[in-house]
Amino acid sequence: MSAAVFxxxxxxxxxxxxxxxxxxxxxVKLVGIVVSLFLTILALxxxxxxxxxxGPISINVNPSLGFFGRTLTLENPxxxxxxxxxxxxxxxxxxxxxxxxxxxxxxxxLLIAGMLVAAIAVTPFLYSAVFFEIAILxxxxxxxxxxxxxSKGILSFVVYQSLAIPFILMSGWILGGSQASxxxxxxxxxxxxxxxxxxxxxxxxFPFHTWVSQFSRSVNPYYSGLIFSLLPxxxxxxxxxxxxxxxxxxxxxVLGPVLRxxxxxxIVTSGIWAAVEKDLRRIVAESVxxxxxxxxxxxxxxxxxSTVAFYQAFLPRIIALFVMSFSLRGxxxxxxxxxxxxxxxxxxxxxxxxxxxxxxxxxxxxxxxxAGFSEKLSAFQFVxxxxxxxxxxxxxxxxxxxxxxxxxxxxxxxPVDEDSASSEQxxxxxxxxxxxxxxxxxxxxPNLLPQLFSGLFSSLPVLQ
Amino acid sequence: xVDPVPRSDRLTTHHQGDSMTNWINYILLFLVAAALVVFxxxxxxxxxxxxxxxLTAFVFAINLQFWSLxxxxxxLVTYLMALLILNLVRTGSGxxxxxxxxxxxxxxxxxxxxxxxxxxILGQGITGFLxxxxxxxxxxxxxxxxxxxxxxxSKQYYRAILGIFAxxxxxxxxxxxxxxxxxxxxxxxxIILSIAMIGAYIQIATKGDDLR
Numbered sequence: 066m067s068a069a070v071f072x073x074x075x076x077x078x079x080x081x082x083x084x085x086x087x088x089x090x091x092x093v094k095l096v097g098i099v100v101s102l103f104l105t106i107l108a109l110x111x112x113x114x115x116x117x118x119x120g121p122i123s124i125n126v127n128p129s130l131g132f133f134g135r136t137l138t139l140e141n142p143x144x145x146x147x148x149x150x151x152x153x154x155x156x157x158x159x160x161x162x163x164x165x166x167x168x169x170x171x172x173x174x175l176l177i178a179g180m181l182v183a184a185i186a187v188t189p190f191l192y193s194a195v196f197f198e199i200a201i202l203x204x205x206x207x208x209x210x211x212x213x214x215x216s217k218g219i220l221s222f223v224v225y226q227s228l229a230i231p232f233i234l235m236s237g238w239i240l241g242g243s244q245a246s247x248x249x250x251x252x253x254x255x256x257x258x259x260x261x262x263x264x265x266x267x268x269x270x271f272p273f274h275t276w277v278s279q280f281s282r283s284v285n286p287y288y289s290g291l292i293f294s295l296l297p298x299x300x301x302x303x304x305x306x307x308x309x310x311x312x313x314x315x316x317x318x319v320l321g322p323v324l325r326x327x328x329x330x331x332i333v334t335s336g337i338w339a340a341v342e343k344d345l346r347r348i349v350a351e352s353v354x355x356x357x358x359x360x361x362x363x364x365x366x367x368x369x370x371s372t373v374a375f376y377q378a379f380l381p382r383i384i385a386l387f388v389m390s391f392s393l394r395g396x397x398x399x400x401x402x403x404x405x406x407x408x409x410x411x412x413x414x415x416x417x418x419x420x421x422x423x424x425x426x427x428x429x430x431x432x433x434x435x436a437g438f439s440e441k442l443s444a445f446q447f448v449x450x451x452x453x454x455x456x457x458x459x460x461x462x463x464x465x466x467x468x469x470x471x472x473x474x475x476x477x478x479x480p481v482d483e484d485s486a487s488s489e490q491x492x493x494x495x496x497x498x499x500x501x502x503x504x505x506x507x508x509x510x511p512n513l514l515p516q517l518f519s520g521l522f523s524s525l526p527v528l529q
Numbered sequence: 530x531v532d533p534v535p536r537s538d539r540l541t542t543h544h545q546g547d548s549m550t551n552w553i554n555y556i557l558l559f560l561v562a563a564a565l566v567v568f569x570x571x572x573x574x575x576x577x578x579x580x581x582x583x584l585t586a587f588v589f590a591i592n593l594q595f596w597s598l599x600x601x602x603x604x605l606v607t608y609l610m611a612l613l614i615l616n617l618v619r620t621g622s623g624x625x626x627x628x629x630x631x632x633x634x635x636x637x638x639x640x641x642x643x644x645x646x647x648x649x650i651l652g653q654g655i656t657g658f659l660x661x662x663x664x665x666x667x668x669x670x671x672x673x674x675x676x677x678x679x680x681x682x683s684k685q686y687y688r689a690i691l692g693i694f695a696x697x698x699x700x701x702x703x704x705x706x707x708x709x710x711x712x713x714x715x716x717x718x719x720i721i722l723s724i725a726m727i728g729a730y731i732q733i734a735t736k737g738d739d740l741r
Contacts, residue, residue, distance in 0.1 A: 133712050195716040202723045209734050216735045220689055223727065224680055227693060230720070231700040238708055255658075 067130035068113045068139035072104055072147050072182045080175035087172075090163035097171040101155040101178070108147035109518070113140055137186040145518070146185055146302045149379050150295065154178045156387055157291045160496050165398070166287070173207040174291065181299045185306065191237025193303055194230045194263070201226045204292055208284040218283030221276035225266055226296075228273075232263035240311070253313055260307065260314075261323065267300040268357055271330045278338075281350035286397060289346070290390025293353045294383050301360050305375070308364070315367065324365035325451075329458050331358030336465025340472075345396075345403045345422075348469055349389045352429045355466060356382045359444055362459070366447050373522055374443040377514055381428060381436030381507055388425035388500050392418045395493050405473065410481030414488045419477045421497040426470040428504050430463060436507035551594060554664040560587045561668050562645060565675045568695070570637045574687060578616060581691055584672070585609055588698060591668050596705060600714070604705065607718040608698060611725035615690060618732040637682075644674045661706050672699030686735060690728035697721060 079100045083093050111117060117124040130137045139147070154174055161170060180200035184193040201223065209219055236259035239252055264270070269277045281289045308315050335354040342348050356378070363375040393403055395418045401407050412419045424435070431441025441463075448455045507514055515522060564587060568580035585608040592601040648670040656666050676696030683689040701717060708714075 135712065192713065192716075195713065195720065198720050199716075199723070202720065202727060205727045206730060209730060216686070216731050220686060220731060223724065224689070224693060227720075227724065228696070230717075231697075231704070234700075234704060234708070234713070238704070 066124050067127045067137070069130035069132075069137035069183075069186055071107060071126070072139060072151075073137060073179050073186065075179075076100060076104065076175040076182075077179040080172035080179070083172045083175075087168050090168045093168055093171050094158065094161060094163050097158045097175060098155065100175060101151050101158055105148060105151040105155050108144050108151060113144065132187070135192060136188045137183060138188050139182070139186045143185055145376055145522070146299070147182060148518075149298055149302075149383065150178050150181055152380075153291065153294045153298075153383055156383070157287070157294075160387075160391065161287075166285070167210060170207055170288075173203055177203050177207070177295065181295060184299065185303060189237065189241075190303075190307065190310070191234055194233035194237075197267070197299070197303075198227060198230050201296075208288040208292070216283060218276065218279035218281070222280045225269070225273055225276045229263045229266035232259045232266070236260040236263060257314060257317070257320075264300060264304050265327070268297055268304075268361075269354060270327050270357075270361075271334055274331075274334075274354055277354060278344075278347040278350040281346040282344065286346060286349065286390045286393035286403070289349070290386050293350070293390075294386050297353060297357050297360075298379055298383070301357070301364070301375075305364065305372075308367075321365045321367055324361050325455065328358045328361030328365060329455060329462075331355070331361065332462035333458050333465075334462075336462030338465075339469040340465035342469065343405045345393055345405070345408070345473075348426070348473075349386070349393065351469075352389070352426070352466070353386070355429060355462060358462065359441065362448060362455075363440075363444055368447070371443070371447050373515070374440050374447075376522065378437070378440035380514060381440065381504065384500055384504050384507075385425040385428040385437065388421050388497060388504065391493075391496060391500070392422035392425070395489070395497075399488060405476050408473070409476050410479045410483065412477045413481075414483070414486070416487060417489055417494045417497050421501045423470060423474055423477070424501050424504065426466070426473065428508070430466045430470060432467075434505065434508045436504045438508050439511035551664075554591060554594070557587050557591050558664055558667055558671075561591075561671055565671055565695075566638065566641055568691070569641055569675050569679060570634050574685075577688060577691060578612065581612055581694070582609065584695070585612070585698070588668055588672070588702060591664055592702065592705070595662060595665060596709075600705065600709065603714070603718065604698075604701060607721050608694060611694060611721050614722065614725040615687065615728050615732075618729045640678060641675065644678070645671060648674060659703060659707060661703065665702050665706055669699040669702035672696070672702065674699075686728065686731050690724065690731075693724055694721065697724075 128140050177200045180196050184196035236256045239256035266273050335351040339351040363371045428435035428437040431437045564580045564583040589605040652667045656663050672695050676692045679692030
């Protein structure tokens, strides 16, 4: 059996199979959790190409599957992406409240996960743009309902993400021609430029980043948390695969500086915007751009150590984003305006929600003892060996975010004259405490992550 | 109409790119430009729809000279279906063709005219790089440019979605000439139709409100 059957066809079949049972919300949620848990564990522990033995039954997990004359190939270096995608799906399905949100979220999330894996798996790679776009289009009915008074952000999201397709497809076509005549450097540079612009749209790189904050305001924080977890990570992994797969690109003298410059611009601009931003949803959106900036800086170094740090940074990012999204969802459900002014003095009534949001923000900043610290420190160490003032610029961005976190803290803890009885639900508190504890655990024991996922980190894409 | 030129021949032969394949294409390009002007500056949903439908027909007439009938027809049908899906939801919009201020209309017209002139100058170089014919390149760039402009200034969801369509139609004129894989073109068609459905869905959800 092919790996694509497990990680692409199974979630899609499960999603379609769940459609007739949407009235049974708890059953749908249970099936969604079981499927995503199974696929996460399978990606984590099952080596592709080996045999799964279940008593007398043995299933050979082949890497490739034919698909209309193309192939869907998943190999061991892809397992880290598979683990992350289905882990995100698992987290968001597990804490999904079937009583408050439309149940269509669950089948659509499984379908989206299947399409994103197909984008990673498909060969030739130019088809990944099409699968990625299908995933994006599936996200719109997921986030859109009649409560969306302002859908401008959703439209911007569709427009910016769709504009990437032509660039990726054109680069694929030009690269096809370049491989026939490798000496034609002009074509290669044009292909590289198209690829870069395509990824800039996908990753919301400056100046194509405006949709991120608009989108975060237009949809429920829980939905935006899922989308901001999945899309940039898959786009970054696709980018890594491209760089790894195209020798002329990874050996190019301009790739590293270009990625680094873009990354630093993203860190600085998102840090500055976060420092002056009053809307908490926009601060979360800026944190996504901030993390993507750091990921690009790590990727630009093109060394084995930086690549490991690049992959290790994904899990803290996912958890921090979940904590922030879940906290905002809780505050929104309580009718609190999601602004700095709106949360003034709210630490009394919502101590866990407000504190967990702050701690997640600290993790994004890279404060010591938090999960994001070790990767941020690695990035600073690598960058400090480079000439120029790169480190100073990165500190400007970090400083902006730190200011934003401290301002949030000062507003949330302001004394106000209102009822101080806690208004939080037990389940909400439990979820936030568990996930924040994971953030602290990963920060306190930075070697925990590499040891747990040693099997995955042993077969990363080669960027040197 | 001239006979369709086999793609392999067109890619291997040197393209001068300095003249049209057929004189009738001057008329077709003029019609494309005229339809784009109406599409861009009109405030009326009805006129915008007619202009876009006309665009698909004129682009089809150009493509037909270079592509197989089935391939060109598939693009025509895709965009007409997308237009139909988008129009299944009727929301409020201006009814007169030029209801904006005169200066606004003139500004939009100037933006288009300068853009088109720039494209005509630029078109020669691109035909050489892509090994395509001049009329397809110019029509494609007209569409891409107008689509992007429409996306940039639209106040209504309907027109913004049509802007995406115009952009994609222009891209597909170029991409269809260089890559005729059935799978990828089929998937692109599916994406266009999906965007149309999402556009209709957004219009329902927002009850035809303008972009804010």
